[in-house]
Amino acid sequence: MKQQSHKQPNQPSQERAIFIxxxxxxxxxxxxxxxTMRQFESxxxxxxxxxxxSHEDEIRLIVEEAASMTAFIAYTLVQPDLRExxxxxxxxxxxxxxxxxxxxxQAFIDSFNMRPIAKPGLLHRMDEDYFRRxxxxxxxxxxxxxxxxxxxxxxxxxxxxxxxxxxxxxxxYLAHKGFKxxxxxxxxxxxxxxxxxxxxxxxIYGLTMDARYILRIRMERLKSMGLSEHAQxxxxxxxxxxxxxxxxxxxxxxxxxxxxxxKAIEETxxxxxxxxxxxxxx
Numbered sequence: 596m597k598q599q600s601h602k603q604p605n606q607p608s609q610e611r612a613i614f615i616x617x618x619x620x621x622x623x624x625x626x627x628x629x630x631t632m633r634q635f636e637s638x639x640x641x642x643x644x645x646x647x648x649s650h651e652d653e654i655r656l657i658v659e660e661a662a663s664m665t666a667f668i669a670y671t672l673v674q675p676d677l678r679e680x681x682x683x684x685x686x687x688x689x690x691x692x693x694x695x696x697x698x699x700x701q702a703f704i705d706s707f708n709m710r711p712i713a714k715p716g717l718l719h720r721m722d723e724d725y726f727r728r729x730x731x732x733x734x735x736x737x738x739x740x741x742x743x744x745x746x747x748x749x750x751x752x753x754x755x756x757x758x759x760x761x762x763x764x765x766x767x768y769l770a771h772k773g774f775k776x777x778x779x780x781x782x783x784x785x786x787x788x789x790x791x792x793x794x795x796x797x798x799i800y801g802l803t804m805d806a807r808y809i810l811r812i813r814m815e816r817l818k819s820m821g822l823s824e825h826a827q828x829x830x831x832x833x834x835x836x837x838x839x840x841x842x843x844x845x846x847x848x849x850x851x852x853x854x855x856x857x858k859a860i861e862e863t864x865x866x867x868x869x870x871x872x873x874x875x876x877x
Contacts, residue, residue: 611638613667613668614666616671616672618647619647621646625644628642651680654681667691668691672697731773731775734746745790750794751774752774752800752871753800754800755779755801756803756804757781757809759812759816760855761860762802765802765863782837797850797874806835807831810831813829816829817829
């Protein structure tokens with residue numbers, strides 16, 4: 596029977612509890628829970644993670660504890676017997692539960708007539724993809740901000756743009772997707788390295804931004820460093836000059852130009868990944 600809440604409509608929010616259960620690390624479930632929590636107003640929430648579950652007895656004890664705290668359970672159990680036990684115990688104890696991986700696995704079974712391996716922890720296996728991402732992150736750090744121009748010729752993608760157009764965070768984000776990315780700041784007083792003109796235009800991505808956005812970001816940057824907000828670096832006229840110079844270089848290169856003024860890092864990254872996939876699938 597569904598439990599009825601006795602909380603009055605205007606009663607202050609009470610501390611809530613969420614149990615995360617997995618026969619592996621529980622990182623996947625916790626990521627989903629945290630992403631969901633951001634969509635709600637902040638309330639005190641206890642998150643308890645139970646990792647590496649291997650026996651049904653463990654599940655029974657966890658569900659009993661969750662029931663005593665009026666918590667709900669989010670779980671990623673790939674072993675069918677454990678997943679079924681969790682489902683039945685939650686029904687028995689009246690605990691709300693969310694099977695995060697089950698529906699997706701069932702969709703694979705129904706759509707592709709495949710059977711799951713049912714082995715916990717495959718997502719985090721130290722495989723070839725894992726090491727490729729590690730190499731890519733190290734590459735992004737080594738060739739960040741034009742420190743070593745040779746990286747421009749080795750990179751899967753090269754990001755260019757004036758200061759504070761998100762070149763570094765975007766490089767790191769793409770690195771976690773397995774792409775080796777170098778980035779280069781464009782400054783009127785600095786000569787563009789010849790290596791940049793040797794890179795295929797399809798692998799170069801120019802990042803631009805509204806001058807007012809950059810002004811605000813640079814002023815905050817100076818403030819955080821304890822420097823004067825009136826420095827040349829944060830003058831509107833100077834920023835416009837830099838953007839015009841960068842635009843000239845990008846046109847010379849014939850590269851894709853992306854306005855990142857109101858884009859999240861993920862959105863810009865998806866544009867670049869789609870473009871790169873077309874380059875490598877030619």
